[in-house]
Amino acid sequence: MLVVACIKQVPDTTQVQIDPVTNTLIREGIPFIMNPYDTHALEEALRLKDRYGCRVAVLSMGPPNAEMTLRKALSVGVDRVILLSDRCFGGADTLATSNVLAAAIHKLAQEEEVPLVICGKQTIDGDTAQVGPGIATRLGYTQLTLVDKIVDLDLVAGKIRVSRKLEGRHEIVESPLPSLLTVVREMNRPRYPTVPIRLAAEVAPVELWNNEVLQLDLQSVGLKGSPTWVKKIFSPERDKGEIIGDGIGDPAGTVNLLVEKLLGKDLLEL
């Protein structure tokens, strides 16, 4: 039994700036990290491994240097990492990306049963939250998004019950397996790698699957398979803030000022 976690290597967005002329990310010198939401997906897969003894495979579609991020997955103890990389996969939008990932999972599922696929809820660079659901659709798995807890998992009966974190409430959903989960940060606390596993991971193999392996129609991958493309990236303009009152000298007066302002903008109801 194999649990698959999908991860993406993303630029460390706290260090990213946008080129004002070309409206593209300035990528030079920006370190790459594992998409933070995906670290929780990976951790959940490892917890299933700890609990049920299943194996864990990690997939990532990206350029060859994404191998570095896959090694980080190896260093926390996954069994198999596969980099899906081919020139023809480049320039993919969320649809084309989910085509490649779904094909890879499908291939894995031919060797070994894959009851669960786990993804982060979204990436911090694209922020679309579409790839996970896209994979689920293409694989015919039930999609359970925004999961913050697996309430119950019955691998024998093929059932899963999860808690979904929605705005202001939680929703408990039960679904048959196989399923695809997208997870939020509250799901778990990712483990810290131990040194022996790290040292082993430094030299462990990262499998490379290109389109010769996946045999996808060129019209369904990469730029050609992408019905959407980025027209422009820009930082939204923001109103200038102001400091009101004297919070230290006159806290009560400042609160009144604030309430008046909020009332004036219809942001507060009396």
Added chain:
Amino acid sequence: MSVNPVLFGSLLAAAFLFFLWNCWQRLALVTLGGGADRFDRPGERFKRMLLFAFGQKRVLARPFGVNHAVIFWAFLILLLANGSFLVEGLFPTFTLERILPAGVYHGLTLLFDLASLLALAAVVVAVARRLFFKPSYLDSAYVKGRSVEGFMILSFIATLMVAFFCLNGVRIALGDGGGAMPVSALFAALLSGNSPAALEGIGIIAWWVHALVLLAFICYLPLSKHMHILTAIPNCFFQDLNPVSLPPREEFIPGKPGKSYGVGRVDDFSWKDLLDGFTCTECGRCQDACPANATGKPLNPRQIVHSIKSNLLANGNLLKAGRPPLVPLVGEEGEGTTTEDAIWSCTTCGACLVQCPVLIEQMPKIIKLRRHRVEMLAAFPEELLSLFENMEQRSNPWGIAPGERTKWTGTLEVKPFQAGVTEYLFYVGCAGAFDSRAKHVTVALATLLDAAGVSWGILGRDELCCGDSVRRLGNEYVFDRMARANVARFKEQGVKKIVTLCPHCFSTLKNDYRQYGLELEVLHHSQLLEQLVAQGRLKPAVQNGQGKLLFHDSCYLGRHNDTYDAPRAVITAATGSAPGEFGRSRENGFCCGAGGGRMWMEEQLGSRINLDRVKEALEQEPDTLCVSCPYCMTMLEDGLKDQGAEQVRVMDIAEIMAEAMVPR
């Protein structure tokens, strides 16, 4: 007087066999430990052994140490007397008098007599101390100041001395003793009313009391903390010769994970660590000096060492048989087990290290224990997770983008370091580059360097964290990567001289990186500023303005690098007068609470270390607290805020000097 040599001989042989067997048992346990290279520079080691063991240098650092020194030196002198006593017991015809020239013999007997008197007096004082004015640090969880063991050994010594006087008193009274023994002569006068036969009887009793107590002492020695009599001298010989007691470097080979990293069970310690266990005399000085212990935290450095010994004794036979230990080294509170809370309470301030009279290395043991928790078990306080990740990903504790490392420069014109052109690399450090308060110090130092015409430059966004915190926290794997990256960068940039504003960067670059083959001239800014003042390159314009100023010693500048005078000289130059001192200063300086990675952890156990320090300062009603470390700056400022004493300014020496440069 005559005794039965056969009876005595068999008792002596039995006692010696018992003694040797127990010594062997314990020292064989020491060999279960791992390697430690402590045989280099034997000449230097011998010298230090003479100084610390025979010279009792550290023992004498506290007033009561005089008492121990008296017992120690008397013991050495009386070894000869007791040796002769044992030989006399075996060969009744033998006496020292017969084999030594009269003058030498008389001198020796006088010496023996006086040494015995001094030892007896010292023992009386020691008993009185334990009974009537016992310092609290004599007690720990498992060893008490008023222990049976302590009183037993003291009474053994006292009995030996009294029996010695009686025996020689009888000899003098019988006209048998030829030496010059004024104290024994007093005993002779007391005994002179007895008949010769009665004297003979008293003499035999005194002889056997002396003999039996001596044999009991020999038997008891290896089973008690008094084993230190045997182990302290070699322990001083095998001391860490480095200026700072550094934890050893660990080797990480990709693809070849070692069996274990750090210390998870007692035989993961080095043989020197285990020898330390048998050397500890439970004097409690480290306990008394430890800031964690002083603020009610569960760490007691003495107990760390005691636990190692207890654990080794409890598990020794299993380990020798190649079986897993039963008593855990780290876990729930118990003799032989150290708790997680104790391990994580250490600020690595080194107060224990400079206190120990027999050069036991407490703090590095704690780091080894931390290493195992972090490297093998990934078990550490939760708040450290983000620190470790920030360090690995962005090479600074806060996880701020490396591009912001140069933000402090503002409108200053700061040049990048250039090999062959720039003299000093100003290694700004993470606090100096990112911490909003410390950035003022960075700017002050930059201005001073410019004013003095120093050639300096920075690495800017290419500067990496030195890794101090991760190393002290036991994350040696990450430290190893950071150290290798820094060493490579310094070499490739052609750096020869470095000035830092943080004592943690200073000590790490200067001392820890030696383990990576990097030997540069590294100066803390206090040292460079002191030089610049002495050379007349920095001339203060005004010498006032700080009011009553107290200087707080940074542990990593002071104890770890023995630099106490440089910052004081800078303050004196800047203010015109020597700084005021805390009650606890220099070697006895009290940590701010932020070392050893504690800067990045919550302080939930006991009271807060920085408050203890700030309260100590406020007793003197100062206007300014002067520091030489960004961590101390944060901790003291926080402490002052907590005490509602924000009118007291906390200033770095560089800021004080920079203020003095500006004419008013």
